[in-house]
Amino acid sequence: MRVALVNCWHAAAEPGAQIEADALRRELAHGLAALGHEVHVVQELPMAATVDDGPVRWHFVPPDWYTRAARVALGAVGRDDAVVKAPAPHLARVTASLRADIVHSFDLVNYGLLAELGRDTRRRGAALVAHFHGGAPARLDPLRRVERAAFANVTRFLFTTQQHAAPWEQSGALADTRRVVEVYETSTLFRPGDRAEARTRAQLRGAPALLHLGRLDAVKDPLTTLAGLRKVLPQLPNVHLTFAWTDGPLEAQVRRAADGLPVSFLGRASREKTELLLRAADLFVQASTREVCGVAALEAFATGTPSVLSDIPSFRRMTADGTVGRIFPVGDSAAMGAAIAASNYADVRERVRDRFDRALSFDALARSV
Numbered sequence: 001m002r003v004a005l006v007n008c009w010h011a012a013a014e015p016g017a018q019i020e021a022d023a024l025r026r027e028l029a030h031g032l033a034a035l036g037h038e039v040h041v042v043q044e045l046p047m048a049a050t051v052d053d054g055p056v057r058w059h060f061v062p063p064d065w066y067t068r069a070a071r072v073a074l075g076a077v078g079r080d081d082a083v084v085k086a087p088a089p090h091l092a093r094v095t096a097s098l099r100a101d102i103v104h105s106f107d108l109v110n111y112g113l114l115a116e117l118g119r120d121t122r123r124r125g126a127a128l129v130a131h132f133h134g135g136a137p138a139r140l141d142p143l144r145r146v147e148r149a150a151f152a153n154v155t156r157f158l159f160t161t162q163q164h165a166a167p168w169e170q171s172g173a174l175a176d177t178r179r180v181v182e183v184y185e186t187s188t189l190f191r192p193g194d195r196a197e198a199r200t201r202a203q204l205r206g207a208p209a210l211l212h213l214g215r216l217d218a219v220k221d222p223l224t225t226l227a228g229l230r231k232v233l234p235q236l237p238n239v240h241l242t243f244a245w246t247d248g249p250l251e252a253q254v255r256r257a258a259d260g261l262p263v264s265f266l267g268r269a270s271r272e273k274t275e276l277l278l279r280a281a282d283l284f285v286q287a288s289t290r291e292v293c294g295v296a297a298l299e300a301f302a303t304g305t306p307s308v309l310s311d312i313p314s315f316r317r318m319t320a321d322g323t324v325g326r327i328f329p330v331g332d333s334a335a336m337g338a339a340i341a342a343s344n345y346a347d348v349r350e351r352v353r354d355r356f357d358r359a360l361s362f363d364a365l366a367r368s369v
Contacts, residue, residue: 002038004100005029006091006117008107010044015051015060018043023362024186025106029056031366042095044088059098061090087112096120102127104369108157108168109135111150118153127155129369132164133185134292137171147173158183158369160293163313182317183369185293187362190275190302192353198279205264206240208282208345211305213274213296216248221310223250224287224333226257231337233262239340241285244269244277278303282345288312289330301325301356304349308339324348324355 005025012018019026022043029039033055045060052058063071070086092113095103103117108130121128130151138147151157151173157180159165168174204211210229214220222243229241243254244266255265269277278284284300284307291297291314300307301318307325309315319325326343328335358364 001036001102002040002098002100003032003102003104004040004042004095004098005104006042006095006106006113008044008088008091008110008113013046015045015047015049015058018045018060019051019053019058023189026053026056027187027189027362028366028369030054031363032369034363035366040098040100042091042098044091059094061094063088064090085110087116089116092116092120099124100126102129104129104131106131106133107135108132111146114150114154118150121155122153128153129156129158130154131158131183131185131369132160132292137168137173144171144173147171154179156181160185161313161317164292181368184298184360184365186295186298187360187365188295188299188302189362190278190299192302192304192349193275193279195279195349198276202273202276202280204240204242204277204280206242206262206282207238208236208340208343209280210239210241210283210285210340211277211281212241212243212245212285213269213277213299214245214286214288216243216245216250216254218250219289219291220248221287221289221331222254223257224310224331224336225285226254226261226263227333228285228287228336228340229261229263231334232340235341240264242266242277242281244274274299275303278305281305283308283340283343285336285340286310286315287330287336288315291315294318298356298360301352301360304353304356306343306345306348306352308336308343310336318360320355320359324352 010018011021025041029041033039039056041058043060046062048062049060067086067088074085103121118128138144165180212225216222240262242264246268278300284305287310294314309327310330311327326339328339
């Protein structure tokens with residue numbers, strides 16, 4: 001079966017660097033090829049090229065003047081999602097030329113591209129799959145009509161959980177919920193390693209050593225994490241929490257709240273350092289109020305690191321309803337502290353990694369789409 005993966009976003013300006021940087025498309029494509037499919041990736045890039053990456057052929061397509069002009073116009077009115085909102089006929093043309101049996105778009109909000117892909121797949125009797133990676137349904141009635149028209153020929157919608165699809169169902173964009181399938185947004189190539197060596201190199205403190213990754217903002221809710229730490233201190237007097245974060249509006253508030261607590265602030269960590277930190281940590285903790293997927297938690301599972309996570313749909317699914325790792329009600333610091341205290345972080349790492357291999361890896365993603 002011939003499969004075409006279609007994507008607008010790019011992280012590099014030349015083919016080799018883009019393939020290297022794009023773990024999701026690269027690993028998913030190879031996973032599908034390993035299942036016996038002929039796989040093509042149609043990827044926007046400033047330059048045109050066709051590159052074979054093992055069994056997978058990448059088609060790099062530059063945007064035409066119409067798409068560039070539309071993005072400039074959207075950017076001028078403050079749209080920070082101009083790349084995926086502007087129509088992309090350049091990608092639709094190349095995709096149509098491949099005559100794929102399954103076309104997989106990594107976007108729900110580029111109505112123009114979905115409409116063009118849908119017209120082609122309907123005409124040929126092929127399948128169109130739209131994979132959710134963020135965004136929200138249209139709010140204005142005229143745009144909702146455009147959205148429904150763009151979705152009309154989509155065969156399947158892939159969401160991390162059914163709950164993530166609920167806003168589109170409520171807006172009327174997804175009237176037929178049978179088209180919704182639970183598939184993770186992405187995966188990771190992180191792996192377990194020598195924990196003792198990682199602990200020495202990372203210099204994490206604490207028994208147990210807790211790790212928080214991500215922005216210091218209301219979505220990640222680091223203040224609940226700090227409150228949970230305060231609750232558990234009487235039971236775990238040697239506990240220590242390390243924050244590794246990129247940025248966020250709550251940094252000053254978090255630092256004030258951490259005063260007097262066993263907390264360290266590392267700031268931004270590279271991908272290599274992040275993997276090392278996760279290998280070294282006894283427990284990954286995150287109190288997010290919402291997540292499309294929860295990449296940092298996914299990376300913790302990949303390294304075999306036990307987790308204490310908020311009870312949101314993506315984490316509920318990730319932990320198999322709290323049977324691999326522990327979950328607590330959103331914003332409930334006492335429950336978070338109790339979950340940390342009750343965690344068996346000493347001998348469950350193989351079980352965590354097994355859960356990742358079976359349900360959360362790129363191979364599992366390829367079997368699901």
